Amino acid sequence: MHDKTLTQLANALDSGELSSRELTEHYLQRIQQSDAMLNSFISVTADHALEQADAADQARAKGNAGFLTGLPLALKDIFCTQNIKTSCGSKMLDNFIAPFDATVVEKLKAAGTVTLGKTNMDEFAMGSSNESSYYGPVKNPWDLTAVPGGSSGGSAAAIAAGLTPAALGTDTGGSIRQPAAFCGITGLKPTYGRVSRYGIIAYASSLDQAGPMARSAEDCAHLLNAMAGHDARDSTSMARGVPDYTDTLSAPLSGLKIGLPQEYFGEGLDPDVEKAVREAVSVYESLGATVREVSLPHTHYAIPAYYVIAPAEASSNLSRFDGVRFGHRCDNPSDLIDLYKRSRAEGFGEEVQRRILIGTHTLSEGFFDAYYTKAQKVRRLIRQDFLDAFEDVDVLMGPASPTPAFDLGANKDPVSMYLQDIYTIAVNLAGIPGISVPAGFVHGRPVGLQILGTHFAEAQLLNVAHQFQQITDWHLQRPAFAEESA
Amino acid sequence: MQWETVIGLEVHVQLATHSKIFSGASTAFGAEPNSQACAVDLGLPGVLPVLNEQAVAMAVQFGLAVHADIAEVSVFDRKNYFYPDLPKGYQTSQMYHPIVGPGEVEITLDDDTTKRIRIHHAHLEEDAGKSLHEDFHGMTGIDLNRAGTPLLEIVSEPDMRSAKEAAAYLKAIHSIVTYLGISDGNMAEGSMRCDVNVSVRPKGQETFGTRAEIKNVNSFRFVERAIAFEVERQIELIEDGGTVVQETRLFDPERDETRSMRTKEEANDYRYFPCPDLLPVVLDQAYLDHLRGQLPELPADKRERFQHELGLSAYDASVLSASRDMAEFFEEAHRVCGDAKQAANWVQGELSGALNRENLSISDSPVSAKQLGELVVRVLDDTINGKAAKQVFQAIWHGEGDSADAVIESKGLKQVTDSGAIEAMIDQVIADSPAQVAQYRDAEPEKRGKMIGYFVGQVMKASRGTANPQQVNGLLKDKLDALL
Structure with a gap:
């Protein structure tokens, strides 16, 4: 059952071959059996899930089922869920239960989905390996000594291991695409403003975007249909029509113009990853696409610019965690300053503290122009690079990450960790959409092909990814872990 | 040495929107603590602000009323600091691109x-909550x-050079915002609060002295008192060889002094x-024109019109235009x-007196x-005389009648202008006052004019105030002189 894609499961529910309760029980059982090894879930909401499954089955019996009705999925623990703990991977919010659902959670509930639980993540989405979680690292189901990537590592690992057919993630600098690549699944970061951010605990507000993670592009298209759209509660969500993303999945790719950014194939790229990506590109050529090299000249400024802007916003966004109204509060504070200092020092982990310090520093008087203002200028140049490239080509392709999943504990130095996001981060700065699709393996660890499009080109990205998945089966391969524990 | 005072004001006006600037919670004053704070106001994780369009419209109306440049694009900034009544750890304000420019x-x-006092700019921001230090036994609510x-x-x-100018400026702002209806202007409830920047310099010197910012000055009277104290403090300090440090001071109305809160270094x-989380606010010309078209007549225009079209004195025009309620009452x-002129006299005289006595607005x-x-x-058409008119006013005030005519009728205050009736009353008074008649007769002719007052009073009393005083005067003079 857990071999199937979300789309196949939907068809099985629709034909009556399977009930949502059976499906939900199956996944809950798999989580119970196997997740102790993976640590991909922070909370499992079994009772709640079974209630939702029964309600979905009843709706289906009455003929009120939509495509997603009764399908189980998992939510990264950054999405606020009413009456269910939302920890954001942090001790700070280990006791936090939101009194409301995030807009996307509301939408997916309305579409009849079943929530299996909340998945593990890097603390406050700050990390590329899932090692900064208060709840411990997540392991990569393809190789339990490897990281699953981050920050949506729990979501990616759970899908790869067959513990859920799909999950939601968020992507601020690559946090959907890089773990999708490391775990051999498909993950889409939509255009900034495509999906509401309301109820998603903010890391860097101008970069954060929620997206679907699943086995296939087709699965992602179905999920994005339910997630996308304007939300009056998020001023940065765009009032722009939402197409049916499944309508164009089958469009032929002949004449598609693919650009390969030369900066994405340079120093630091693992040669085996490069080989896998170039082979994937040649698959597109066989489908009638043309390929040319393009340049994104400001690429090497992306990481420095990101590590000014994101921590700056984070330092402000995380100020509300002060021990006064919710979240962790230290014992017996002697006065207000002591309350602030100890609550925050105890509640936040090292990487979060590091980014708050960086952000506080770059926004300080005397440093603001040199850092923040300059980083915003760089951001505009990076965005312009992409817009210029999309004058000449339809999509850009390259690796999602310079290497396959690295070993747990391998990147102790924060800067070497930051460099993991070199191919994903500029996409967030530019606000464009990107998708990572499985494109092979290196030493048994998956490789992700990243496909980028211009603003609001999600339908095109899903089409391009889906066509690849029609003639390759990288996305259908399962780790031994998923088989053994079955 | 001659000193000159230099004053600038930062006035915080609470806008009279129904809901908050970034959430749908009510802004009504005086509710149970924390009953009007939604998830957004509490700064819960995941919430986002949505700008209240009404607040933008109100800010623009103010800008238009003070002939300011309205920014085509204005931007909200975060002002970051920790305080328990600041839920997000930052206040959303407009630092670099305020909505209202110079006016x-x-x-x-x-x-x-x-x-003319120049306005540097005006910007929109959100208020913080309140910390309550009393009644919580060593804790803070x-x-x-x-x-x-x-x-x-x-x-x-x-631009202000005296405490009086500062108070007049604050009154002018109060008057504009209440005219526009963008604030209730209630200073006691904190709807208008004021920080005062004060410095002194030797008269004739061009550069400004070092300023102190006085916080928490929340009434017209306090503004004058705080400035008076602060000016004296700074002059004494300098004359004793000291220097003024740039700092924030707090006005204590009970002790009538300002105290240092924190210096620039702190x-x-x-x-x-x-x-x-918020998009830049972009305003187009059509929107500004639409709001301009809805502006009411403003205090300065009203004052001008009262003086030049209605012929009121500058003083009357200024008093009657100071508040929208007063102006509208007068105009009606x-x-x-x-x-x-009569309407102005009555509003400022009898009515204002009665309102003040009972402390009513x-x-x-x-x-x-x-x-x-x-x-x-009824005064103008001689139905009643001035004295009776005051009685009628009091009667209506106390609910003894719905209209002047009803009171005049029920109390029999209609002016007696029938000369026969008046003459009869005069004859009676003369007959009842032989001693006064004798005095009148014996007095020097130039003193008689004064003495006639007694007889007028008696006749008016006899008529219960209803006799026409001019007629009484004329007829009395004739009759008394006839006795000479």
């Missing part, structure tokens, strides 16, 4: 001269009802940066009676503008 306000001074209430902070240029670094009374007046106008009509 000016005309103030009227006691001698009826006017002066936090009430977030006020958190997120929209404020317009109006920053003047340092000041926070607020780490302002554009709020990524004037519309009913048709005589601006004009909007709570028991006598309506229409009733007052009708009363004036």
Whole structure:
């Protein structure tokens, strides 16, 4: 059952071959059996899930089922869920239960989905390996000594291991695409403003975007249909029509113009990853696409610019965690300053503290122009690079990450960790959409092909990814872990 | 040495929107603590602000009223600092691109001269909650009802040169915002609060002295008192060989003094940066034109019109235009009676006196503008004399009648103009006052004019105030002189 894609499961529910309760029980059982090894879930909401499954089955019996009705999925623990703990991977919010659902959670509930639980993540989405979680690292189901990537590592690992057919993630600098690549699944970061951010605990507000993670592009298209759209509660969500993303999945790719950014194939790229990506590109050529090299000249400024802007916003966004109204509060504070200092020092982990310090520093008087203002200028140049490239080509392709999943504990130095996001981060700065699709393996660890499009080109990205998945089966391969524990 | 005072004001005006600037929670004053704070106001994880369009419209209306440049694009910034009544750890404000640019306000001074005070800018921001330090036994209570209430902070240029000018400026701002209906202007409830920047310099010196910022000055009177104290403090300090340090001071109205809160070195670094959760506010010409078309007549225009079209004195025009309620009351009374001077006299005289005695605002007046106008009509057409008119006013005030005519009728106050009736009363008074008649007869002719007053009084008393005083005067003189 857990071999199937979300789309196949939907068809099985629709034909009556399977009930949502059976499906939900199956996944809950798999989580119970196997997740102790993976640590991909922070909370499992079994009772709640079974209630939702029964309600979905009843709706289906009455003929009120939509495509997603009764399908189980998992939510990264950054999405606020009413009456269910939302920890954001942090001790700070280990006791936090939101009194409301995030807009996307509301939408997916309305579409009849079943929530299996909340998945593990890097603390406050700050990390590329899932090692900064208060709840411990997540392991990569393809190789339990490897990281699953981050920050949506729990979501990616759970899908790869067959513990859920799909999950939601968020992507601020690559946090959907890089773990999708490391775990051999498909993950889409939509255009900034495509999906509401309301109820998603903010890391860097101008970069954060929620997206679907699943086995296939087709699965992602179905999920994005339910997630996308304007939300009056998020001023940065765009009032722009939402197409049916499944309508164009089958469009032929002949004449598609693919650009390969030369900066994405340079120093630091693992040669085996490069080989896998170039082979994937040649698959597109066989489908009638043309390929040319393009340049994104400001690429090497992306990481420095990101590590000014994101921590700056984070330092402000995380100020509300002060021990006064919710979240962790230290014992017996002697006065207000002591309350602030100890609550925050105890509640936040090292990487979060590091980014708050960086952000506080770059926004300080005397440093603001040199850092923040300059980083915003760089951001505009990076965005312009992409817009210029999309004058000449339809999509850009390259690796999602310079290497396959690295070993747990391998990147102790924060800067070497930051460099993991070199191919994903500029996409967030530019606000464009990107998708990572499985494109092979290196030493048994998956490789992700990243496909980028211009603003609001999600339908095109899903089409391009889906066509690849029609003639390759990288996305259908399962780790031994998923088989053994079955 | 001759000193000159330099004053600039930052006035925080609470805008009279129904809901908060970034959430749908109510802004009503006086609710149970924390009953009007929603998830957004509490700064819960995941929430996002949505700008209240009404607050934008109100800020623009203010800008238009002070002839300011309205920014085509304005941007909200975050002002970061930790305080328990600041739920998000930052206040959303406008630091770099405020919605209202440079403008000016005309103030009227006691001698009826006017002066223009320049406005540097005005920006929108959210209010914080309140920390309550009493009644919590060593702890602090936090009430977030006020958190997120929209404020317009109006920053003047340092154009004021005395405490009186500062108070006049504050009154002018109060008058503009209440005319526009964008604030209730209630200073006691904190709807208008004021920070005062004060410095002194030797007269004739061009550069400014070092300023102190006085916080928490929340009434017209306190503004004058705080400035008076602060000016004296700074002059004494300099004359004793000291220097003024740039600092924030707190005004203590009970001890009538200002005290140091923090110096420049202790000041926070607020780490302002554009709020990524809010889009820039972009306003087009059509929107501004639409709001301009809805502006009411403003105090300065009204004052001008009262003086030059209605022929009121500068003083009357200024008093009657100071508040929208007062002006509207006067205009309605004037519309009913048709005589601006009489209407002005009654509003400022009898009505204001009665309101002051009972500590009522004009909007709570028991006598309506229409009733007052009708009363004036009866004075103008000689139905009642001035004395009876005051009785009629009091009667309506105390609910003894719905209209002047009804009171005149029920109390029999209609003026007696029948000369026969008046003569009969005069004859009776003369007959009853032989001693006074004798005095009158024996007095020097030039003193008799004064003595006639006694007889007038007696006749008026006999008529219960209803006799026409001019007629009484004329007839009395004739009759007394006939006795000579």
